[in-house]
Amino acid sequence: QSALTQPRSVSGSPGQSVTISCTGTSSDVGGYNYVSWYQQHPGKAPKLMIYDVSKRPSGVPDRFSGSKSGNTASLTISGLQAEDEADYYCCSYAGSYSLVFGGGTKLTVL
Amino acid sequence: EVQLVESGGGLVQPGGSLRLSCAASGFTFSSYWMHWVRQAPGKGLVWVSRISSDGSATYYADSVKGRFTISRDNAKNTLSLQMNSLRAEDTAVYYCTSGSTVTSYYWGQGTLVTVSS
Numbered sequence A: 001q002s003a004l005t006q007p008r009s010v011s012g013s014p015g016q017s018v019t020i021s022c023t024g025t026s027s028d029v030g031g032y033n034y035v036s037w038y039q040q041h042p043g044k045a046p047k048l049m050i051y052d053v054s055k056r057p058s059g060v061p062d063r064f065s066g067s068k069s070g071n072t073a074s075l076t077i078s079g080l081q082a083e084d085e086a087d088y089y090c091c092s093y094a095g096s097y098s099l100v101f102g103g104g105t106k107l108t109v110l
Numbered sequence B: 001e002v003q004l005v006e007s008g009g010g011l012v013q014p015g016g017s018l019r020l021s022c023a024a025s026g027f028t029f030s031s032y033w034m035h036w037v038r039q040a041p042g043k044g045l046v047w048v049s050r051i052s053s054d055g056s057a058t059y060y061a062d063s064v065k066g067r068f069t070i071s072r073d074n075a076k077n078t079l080s081l082q083m084n085s086l087r088a089e090d091t092a093v094y095y096c097t098s099g100s101t102v103t104s105y106y107w108g109q110g111t112l113v114t115v116s117s
Helices: none
Strands: A009-012 A018-023 A035-040 A047-050 A064-069 A072-077 A086-093 A099-101 A105-109 B003-007 B010-012 B018-025 B033-039 B045-051 B058-060 B068-073 B078-083 B092-099 B104-107 B111-115
Touching: A009 A018, A018 A035, A018 A086, A018 A105, A035 A064, A047 A064, A047 B104, A072 A086, A086 B045, A099 B045, B003 B092, B018 B033, B018 B092, B018 B111, B033 B068, B033 B078, B033 B104, B045 B068, B045 B078, B058 B068
Parallel strands: A009 A105, B010 B111
Antiparallel strands: A018 A072, A035 A047, A035 A086, A064 A072, A086 A099, A086 A105, B003 B018, B018 B078, B033 B045, B033 B092, B045 B058, B068 B078, B092 B104, B092 B111
16 A cells, blocks of 8 residues: 655644645545544654544644545644644555555644 | 553564564553554654454554564463564564554554664
């Protein structure tokens, strides 16, 4: 399976909102409501931020939200904070019992 | 507190074998699917394999199918990944994760596997 397509980088100023896209096909993102998003700070393990497209685990701020339209999923971070600067990865069920990640997006808080 | 601690990484020659382990604590291990996800140096995350809560179902990425074997011991709260016929492109940090069949709720800190002569 090919990796899902994410922008290499996005940026925003503190307090602003940013949206990270994750584009796949009807065989993965578009075919199932099983998209998750992970945050990874440098040298650290990833952390689950969103699952099942739009569900937020306990402890994740409500500034983080997820959505999906067709073959593209999106992660929106509102009220940007300095600690949000990290790499973000989307992941989708891709059928045939496989999972596929996106290439990752580096978020810079200006 | 959920803890996942990987071990067994190291330097291995191409064609060699390595067995990774993951010790789990702080949750009911036998109730959750477990996954291995890897990350090559400076690269993105790649799903490798997953196993059902009772160990009866296992799935693999095409890139490792036939070479890697995932297993678990629910009595010892341990997850394993037997890696055979290792290639240079298998070089990565390997993360053990717990969750559902399609989501990794918790991640370990990872163990580095380097395949090189």
